[in-house]
Amino acid sequence: xxxxxxxxxxxxxxxxxxxxxxxxxxxxxxxxxxxxxxxxxxxxxxxxxxxxxxxxxxxxxxxxxxxxxxxxxxxxxxxxxxxxxxxxxxxxxxxxxxxxxxxxxxxxxxxxxxxxxxxxxxxxxxxxxxxxxxxxxxxxxxxxxxxxxxxxxxxxxxxxxxxxxxxxxxxxxxxxxxxxx
Ligand SMILES: CC(C)(COP(=O)(O)OP(=O)(O)OC[C@H]1O[C@@H](n2cnc3c(N)ncnc32)[C@H](O)[C@@H]1OP(=O)(O)O)[C@@H](O)C(=O)NCCC(=O)NCCS
Numbered sequence: 001x002x003x004x005x006x007x008x009x010x011x012x013x014x015x016x017x018x019x020x021x022x023x024x025x026x027x028x029x030x031x032x033x034x035x036x037x038x039x040x041x042x043x044x045x046x047x048x049x050x051x052x053x054x055x056x057x058x059x060x061x062x063x064x065x066x067x068x069x070x071x072x073x074x075x076x077x078x079x080x081x082x083x084x085x086x087x088x089x090x091x092x093x094x095x096x097x098x099x100x101x102x103x104x105x106x107x108x109x110x111x112x113x114x115x116x117x118x119x120x121x122x123x124x125x126x127x128x129x130x131x132x133x134x135x136x137x138x139x140x141x142x143x144x145x146x147x148x149x150x151x152x153x154x155x156x157x158x159x160x161x162x163x164x165x166x167x168x169x170x171x172x173x174x175x176x177x178x179x180x181x
């Protein structure tokens with residue numbers, strides 16, 4: 001399946017690799033978490049999370065590629081610098097989540113990761129994405145607006161909820177513009 005593919009990403013002149021997270025790879029989940037500062041952790045989990053419990057790390061690594069699909073971006077052969085995931089909430093609907101380690105943020109990696117997740121969502125038969133983000137999380141709100149073109153976006157008590165359609169054709173964003181995958 002296409003979602004199992006490994007590919008190269010060039011971000012800010014650096015070549016990175018992106019591939020599915022191996023099922024049960026708790027070490028990678030922890031390595032990415034350890035490279036997130038306090039603000040990033042709070043934004044990722046919508047509440048302060050000083051440490052990952054064993055149960056949480058195990059659940060985050062429990063990626064079977066269908067119910068829970070996760071991809072990891074690595075710099076060089078080993079260092080993981082980002083994780084992206086799609087967790088099904090219904091048969092054809094999933095919640096996306098992104099985490100880019102602090103020293104890689106703001107260089108365009110989050111956008112490429114989200115594009116890969118969109119392509120994978122289509123391959124997995126996911127028709128729409130839904131999720132929430134903190135209203136002060138400008139980077140992810142920009143990504144949601146510019147890459148997902150949500151059909152619905154609501155604000156309640158500091159949290160933005162969104163729903164977006166997954167494009168049915170390869171290399172198209174939900175905004176209808178063609179992009180290079
Ligand atoms: C949210 C996150 C995944 C975005 O990834 P990134 O690699 O930093 O983002 P990019 O460099 O691709 O930039 C995405 C957009 O945010 C903007 N942006 C990036 N850093 C920003 C900053 N510090 N302040 C404001 N805007 C910023 C970019 O200009 C771009 O906007 P554009 O669409 O108008 O060009 C990353 O910042 C992150 O992991 N944050 C912590 C965890 C989190 O918040 N996860 C999301 C909830 S699941």
